[in-house]
Amino acid sequence: MDGELGAFLRSRREATPPARVGLPGGARRRTPGLRRAELATLAQVSVEYLTRLEQGRDTRPSPEILAALADALRLDDADREHLRQLASVNHNRQLCAGWRPSVSRTVRPTVRALLDAVRDTPAYVVNQLADVLAWNDPFDRLARPLGMLDGARPNLTWYVLTDERARDAFDDWAGVADHQIAELHRLRRGDPATDAFAERLARTVGAPFTDRWQRRPVAAPGAGERELRHPEVGALRLAYETLELADAAHQWLVVHLPADAATAARLDRLLDRRPGRLRAVTG
Structure with a gap:
């Protein structure tokens, strides 16, 4: 996660149109987003300090500065929570020395029994890579029939982005792709x-x-x-x-x-x- 906090802030600055924060757009802008000096003024920090943050040379901003930047950028709740988590990783790095998250592909027998018990409605279990485990x-x-379960290790994100059948299956293919990538990033x-999976997708999909991925989306609703x-x-x-499974390493049940x-x-x-x-839940 080295440099991720700064990269996340920069992605949100470059995605914030001036009009959203009450500034004129102007025709001579090179990017539709805020200039670094404009964000620094809005957040009441120096341009030099904001530059250090975005370049990853300062990784431990105070909660007050993070709050000022979040307010200036008009971040939503999902972005604020992600920013808080990034800052927490940097502040507590010494507590996590040597720790690395792991990708679990083993599903407990009781979870498999639960899937079988939910016999009237489609349900499955995924991990943080969107591998369909059970x-x-x-x-x-x-x-x-849609091709989602092809191969020895089906993966929903890989299916959506690389399989042409996905574009026929989802009318809102772009929205589904946005959702999958936001969840992967979150x-x-x-x-x-x-990161290795993201590199494979980058080479394959372009x-x-x-x-x-470079927009660093994190708002992926668990229901809808x-x-x-x-x-x-x-x-x-x-x-x-989407229900997170207790005592499981980053696994979710989707119904x-x-x-x-x-x-x-x-x-x-x-x-x-x-x-x-099976009755409809709405309408």
Whole structure:
């Protein structure tokens, strides 16, 4: 994570239009974002100090300075929390000497039993790299025709960004790609495996990945709705909930539910069950 705090601040400065903070835009700007001097004035810090922060030469700003920068940039809650975590890593580095996060690919038997118990709705378990570690039969019927489960180690981010079938499956492909990369970045936490995975994606995908990754997105909601076009039953509108597993190394259970009556009926057909077995959560 060396230099990440400064890089994150710079990414947010360059993404903040002057009008958002009450400054004129002007036609002679080289970038649409704030100049370093403008942010320094708004946050009441020196340009020299802000330069040191962004270049990674100062890694332990005080909470007051971080708050001033966050306020000046109008950061949302997700960005503020990520900034706080980056600062915490730097302040507590001496407590974590030699520690490295690990990527777990082993799912507890009780979690597998839980997946089987959730027999009426698609559900699966992922780690911080978006490796799909385990899933139930409804998710298999939903995802396998789309190509999501191809290969010995299926990965949702790799599927979305490298498989052409993903662009047919998701009407809002760009939004889904944004979500996957934001989640990957949010959960990075100095993990070398995440950085290695990001490098593979950069080599394979190019700009559709690197442009998003360099923006350092972190706002990836754990609940919401997603529209999917399935080759066997057509359009599906699915609500999803993400639950972190207790005592597991960075693993999450994701459950999909129909978001409308039409989707509920189509899932019934896909899963070969009597109509009305699974009710829509909205609508």
